[in-house]
Amino acid sequence: xxxxxxxxxxxxxxxxxxxxxxxxxxxxxxxxxxxxxxxxxxxxxxxxxxxxxxxxxxxxxxxx
Amino acid sequence: xxxxxxxxxxxxxxxxxxxxxxxxxxxxxxxxxxxxxxxxxxxxxxxxxxxxxxxxxxxxxxxxxxxxxxxxxxxxxxxxxxxxxxxxxxxxxxxxxxxxxxxxxxxxxxxxxxxxxxxxxxxxxxxx
Numbered sequence: 553x554x555x556x557x558x559x560x561x562x563x564x565x566x567x568x569x570x571x572x573x574x575x576x577x578x579x580x581x582x583x584x585x586x587x588x589x590x591x592x593x594x595x596x597x598x599x600x601x602x603x604x605x606x607x608x609x610x611x612x613x614x615x616x
Numbered sequence: 617x618x619x620x621x622x623x624x625x626x627x628x629x630x631x632x633x634x635x636x637x638x639x640x641x642x643x644x645x646x647x648x649x650x651x652x653x654x655x656x657x658x659x660x661x662x663x664x665x666x667x668x669x670x671x672x673x674x675x676x677x678x679x680x681x682x683x684x685x686x687x688x689x690x691x692x693x694x695x696x697x698x699x700x701x702x703x704x705x706x707x708x709x710x711x712x713x714x715x716x717x718x719x720x721x722x723x724x725x726x727x728x729x730x731x732x733x734x735x736x737x738x739x740x741x742x743x744x
Contacts, residue, residue, distance in 0.1 A: 614692025
């Protein structure tokens, strides 16, 4: 739970947008779409445990 | 001291998220989401001390501890609804955010109605 995850997401974002630009200009439109989808899913994999942990803490803390 | 740290984290994150606004908009939403979760998490951890204090005051209340528990539950519900509606608003779906806010209000009203009912009972016993 620290700040460098933000910059990791930013790095994935930049990388994906560069790759999809390259793929788009070299005529492989569907590969570009797949790359951006993969980047999105990777970032979601990083974020979802933190969100789950947050909701678990709130549930435990406020006895919801 | 922690306030300054949180503020700087927020600003840095927003700057990074804004960079992605026109390049890849879904990443800006994801960074915004993680930022609010991070800041939310850091303040929730500090709240445990407060709740221990509330448990300690339970002896003074002699039995109607139920109201304190309901109050704390309301606090939790409003926290979660605030977080999720803010994230939905950032992503541009303000109607979903409004739905979440209304849902939170209604849940809190339902929770509060039991307190109101016990109050009414108390008044009724005195008046009779």
